[in-house]
Amino acid sequence: xxxxxxxxxxxxxxxxxxxxxxxxxxxxxxxxxxxxxxxxxxxxxxxxxxxxxxxxxxxxxxxxxxxxxxxxxxxxxxxxxxxxxxxxxxxxxxxxxxxxxxxxxxxxxx
Amino acid sequence: xxxxxxxxxxxxxxxxxxxxxxxxxxxxxxxxxxxxxxxxxxxxxxxxxxxxxxxxxxxxxxxxxxxxxxxxxxxxxxxxxxxxxxxxxxxxxxxxxxxxxxxxxxxxxxxxxxxxx
Numbered sequence: 001x002x003x004x005x006x007x008x009x010x011x012x013x014x015x016x017x018x019x020x021x022x023x024x025x026x027x028x029x030x031x032x033x034x035x036x037x038x039x040x041x042x043x044x045x046x047x048x049x050x051x052x053x054x055x056x057x058x059x060x061x062x063x064x065x066x067x068x069x070x071x072x073x074x075x076x077x078x079x080x081x082x083x084x085x086x087x088x089x090x091x092x093x094x095x096x097x098x099x100x101x102x103x104x105x106x107x108x109x110x
Numbered sequence: 111x112x113x114x115x116x117x118x119x120x121x122x123x124x125x126x127x128x129x130x131x132x133x134x135x136x137x138x139x140x141x142x143x144x145x146x147x148x149x150x151x152x153x154x155x156x157x158x159x160x161x162x163x164x165x166x167x168x169x170x171x172x173x174x175x176x177x178x179x180x181x182x183x184x185x186x187x188x189x190x191x192x193x194x195x196x197x198x199x200x201x202x203x204x205x206x207x208x209x210x211x212x213x214x215x216x217x218x219x220x221x222x223x224x225x226x227x
Binding site (some may be wrong): 001003034036038040044045046048049051057067087089091092093096097098099101102103104 | 145149154155156157159160162167169171172206207210212213215217218219220
């Protein structure tokens with residue numbers, strides 16, 4: 001159960017787009033379309049932003065989108081806003097009812 | 111509304127035990143699995159355990175396997191995490207989260223566990 005690999009940080013200006021990658025293996029991200037993304041502001045409960053690779057829960061702006069290719073999933077945030085500044089975590093099903101998170105990416109809106 | 115509230119955190123010495131509770135409300139508790147996820151100071155989220163809706167399927171992360179036990183009482187709408195043989199590296203905020211099939215759509219605010227002598 002090794003953590004998925006995410007960049008430590010990304011940044012962008014208001015209105016721009018950023019993409020956060022999440023690299024796993026042929027045991028977790030690769031074989032399953034069960035990648036989810038969470039937004040986490042310090043001191044607040046994490047919020048589900050994307051599930052099953054590319055689906056958005058109700059209430060999540062369509063500026064947030066997800067995709068996957070091979071063992072790498074990606075979260076793209078377009079039209080960056082100041083309130084998007086947070087930590088983002090990917091999570092993948094890893095078989096046998098186990099899950100694994102990525103190390104987290106800090107998004108800074110400069 | 112859907113709500114999960116964790117409790118039971120505190121300070122414990124290495125080798126000690128602690129039991130966390132996750133109280134649910136606002137949804138049909140018996141139909142959902144529940145995850146435990148933790149965040150150590152300055153670190154990222156780490157998946158700890160899951161208990162499925164029927165309480166029979168339980169799985170654990172490698173770092174807690176054999177030391178932590180998850181259980182649930184559907185009549186009380188509560189999930190428990192029994193933590194034994196605690197280590198300094200178990201120090202973290204522990205969250206419970208509702209499983210909706212391959213993702214967690216509702217998380218509690220977390221409860222802090224500090225393992226220190």
